[in-house]
Amino acid sequence: MKILKIELENFMCYSGTGNVILFTDGLNLILGGNGYGKTKLYDAFNWVLFDKITDQEGRLTISTNDIQEGLVSKRALADVEDNKEVTALVRLEVVNEKGKHITLQRSYKAMKLSGMEFSGSGKSILTISEKDEFEYKPLGLNGLDDIDGYIREQIIPLDILEYLWFQGERGIKRAVDTSNTQKLQQVINKLSYIDTWERFISATIDTDRRTKDKFDKAVRRSDKNKEKSNKLQRDLNFIQEKLGEIKRELEIHNQEIERTDEQMDDLRMSEGVREDLRNFRDEEYKLKRQLTETEKEYNDILDKANRDLFECFWVIHGTEHVAKKFEDLRETYIYSKHEDRRRAENGLPPIPKGNPSAAHINKMLKDERCNICNRPAEKGSEAYEHINMLLPENYPEVEDNFDPYLHEDALQNLGSSKYRVTHRSDAFKAAAEEIIQRYFVLKNKWKKLEEESRYTEEQKAILLSRYGLESVEGGMKQGEQYMSLSEKKAKLSKEIGKLEAKQEELQEEQNKKNKDLEDLLGDEMDPILSKQMKYFESLLSATKEAKEAQYNKLVDLLSRETNRHYEAINKYSGAFFGKVVFMQNSKGGYFPEIQNENGENVTNGMSTSQLLSMQFSILFAILSANKEYGFNKRYPLIADAPNSAFDAKKKKHLIRQIGTTFEQSIVMMFEYLENDPDRANRYKVDEEGISELLSTMHNEGVDVNVIMLDVPDGINSRDINELTVQIKNL
C-alpha cells in the first residue's frame, strides 16, 4: 500500500481548504518547527483510518467523541457566524497492493451556537471509495466490523501498524520494548512464520496421541503373554503416571521461572550498575558530610573572629597609649602610699646599734641576766623588760597615721584587668590575620566541594535517568531484589535440570518397555498401527527440531539485519557502540543486549540515544529481515519526531536508514531547518543540509520529497492552533 495524497480541510490547525500534500515513493520529509502542525498531520492519518488521535503519550486513545469540536480549526470556528456549521475533513488517497486506488474521507461537523459554545454529534462520518476505470465510487460498507475488515484486508493489517506508524521515541519504545522478553518474542512470532510451525507441532501431537490410544486398546485386547504384557502395561502406566507428575512439576517450575524472569526483566540491573550506585551513594554521603563539616567550620571561624574581638580583646587594639596613662596615674597613687608609709616608719624609735641577735637575747632572758651590762635581770624586773623589748617581734607597730587609700583595691583590680587585656596586644593583629586567612582557605574548600557536589548531582540525574530509577536508594533496593530473584532462578533451574534428567530416564525406560511390549505382542498387533505410532513419534520429533532450527535461523537473520542497521546509524558518531546480540532466556524467549568486543554485556552503560538506535535497528530488522513478508516494501512507515534524542550526525544516518529500508516513508521532523534571517522567529530550510541528503539518497537510488510546514509571520506560537498552517512543497 502506498499513500498518494492527503487533503486537510479545517482539521485542527489546518484551516480552510487547499491543504494538500502529495506523497511520492521513497522518503517524504515533512519539516516543521515545534507547534507547526507535525503531530496534527500524524493525527490526520490516524483519524481518517481509525477515528482516533494521539494522547500526550503518543497512544491512539482519543476518540472523536472525546475531542469533538477540538478536531475543527479554531480559526474556522472563530470566523463562522453563530448557528452555522464548520466541517473538519481529512481525505486520504492510497493505492493498495492489488493496485486498487482507494480514497478514505472522514469528516466531523460542529455548529457554533454563540461565542465559544458549540454543538456536534460526537460522531464522524467515513466514506470509502474505490476507483474503477473512470471515477471513485463509494462503497456501501455497513458498520464498524465491515470498515475494520476492509481496512485490514485492503489497506494495512492492524497488528503490524504499531511497528510502522509511531509517534516520538515513546512510540518506538512501546513497539520494541526490549526490557520485556515476551514482547520481543511476540514481535518475532508476529512478523515471522514461526506460528505455522507451532500449528504443525500441535497437529502432530494430536495425531500421535490418537495413535497411541488405538495402540493401547489393541494391547488390552491381546491374550498372548497376557501376564507378561499386563505387567509391562502396569509398568508403563506407572511410568506414564510418573512422567505426568514430572510434567506437572516442570510446568509449575517453568511458570515460576517465567514469573521470576518477568520480575527480573522489570528490575534488570547488573552487578556493575549496583556497584556504580553503591559507589555513587558513598561518594554523595562523603561529599555531603564534608560540605556540612566545612561549612560549619568556616561559620565557626567567622563566629570565633566576632567573639575574639571581645573575648581575646582585639577591640582595644591601638589604645595601648591610654593604658600607659592609666598605669602612670596608678603608679603615682601607689608611690604616694609608699611615701606615706615610709614617713610613718620613720617616726619609730631607732633600734640600738649593735643590737644582739635574737639567740643572745633569748639566752639572757632565760638566764635572767644582762650580759651587756653584766648584772642580774630577774623576770618581772625593769631590766628584764628592757631585754625583752630588744626582740624584733616586740618592736613597736608602725601606725598608719596618714589618710586611707580608699581606691587602692579597686585600682588594683583595674590594673590586673588592664594587664590581662593588654599584655599580648602586639600579637592581636597576627592572630586575626591567621583566622581570616584560615576562613578564606575553608571557604574556597567549601566552594570546591559545592562544585563537586553539583557535579555529583548531575551525574546522579544522568545515572538515574539511564536506569529509569527514581532514587539511588530505590536503585540499591532494586539491585538487591534482582540478586535475590537471580538466586531463586538459579535454584529453580537446578530443580528443572534434575526433573528433566529424571524425565529423560523415565522416557528411556518407557521406550524400552514399549519395545518389549511390541515384541511380545508383535504377532497379534496390527503392523500398520505399530508403524503409524512410530511414524508419528518421529514426525513429532522432526517437527520440533525443524521449528527450533527455523527459529534459530530467523534469530540469526534478525541479528544480522539488526546489526547492519545499528552499525549504519552509529558508526559515524565516533562513540563506542558494540554489537547487538539476541540472548535466549530459560523459556526460549529472546532479549537483546549490547556486547563489547570481549562478549561482555555493556547494555547498562550505553547512552539513551544508543539504546534508542538499537530499538530502531531491531524494528527495521523485524520489518525487513523476512523477505517473504517484506513489510518494509509493502507498507509506508509514518514517524512523527522519531529522533529527538539523537545528535545531528546520528539523525542524518537514521534518516538515511529509513529512506533505504522502506519503499515509502513519511517522516515528520524538526531537522534541516534554520532560523530565517528575513523573518522574526520563523524557519527556513537548511539548503546545504538538504542538498547533502538529496545527494546521498540519490546515490542510494531513493527519491526524496521535501515539504515544509510554515506559519504566517507575526503569530505567537501560543496562537498557532487558532490560525492556519501553510504547506509548502519544496
Place this chain on the structure above:
Amino acid sequence: MEENIIRKLMIKEPKFGKRYEYLFERFSRKWGGSEQDRRDRVKDFAKNYELYIYAFFLGLRKHKSVELEGSEKSRSNVMAIRDWKPEALRDYLVACTLAEDGTPFREYDFMKEGELDKKSFELREIVESYTNGGLSILEEEFKQDKAYFDKPFSFTEFVFE
C-alpha cells in the same frame, strides 16, 4: 561598703546619640539571642553593649570624642557598665576612662559623696563622647559603602586597618 569612683561609674547606664540607633538595629541583637539567631540575622554583635564597647575603643583609637547633648541622647540604654562582659574588657574601658579624665587617683580618696557623684557623671560623659565619636566613624564608612560591613570580618579588619 565605702563608695568609690569606680563603683559609681560602673552603675551608670551610658547612652548614645539618637541618630545612631539604626546602627544598633542594623548590627546588633538588641536583646541578645542565641548565636545561631544572631548569625541568621547577619548581625555581628550579640548585644547592644558590644557595639557600644566597639565604638568606644574606635573613638579612643582615632582620638575622636564628640560630646553628646542631652537632647541628642537615645532613650534606650545599653545596660549598666557593671553588667558588661567580658569583665576584664569592661574594667579596661573604665581604666581608660579614668586615664583620659586625668584626675590624680589620690584625689578621689579625698572627695566627698557629692563630689564623687559629680565626677562620675563627668566620667560617664567621657565614655559617651568617645562612643559617639566611634559611631560617627562607623556611620561615615557605612554611608560610603553600605555593603562594607556585610562582608565577613569587616568589623575585625576595621580594628586593624
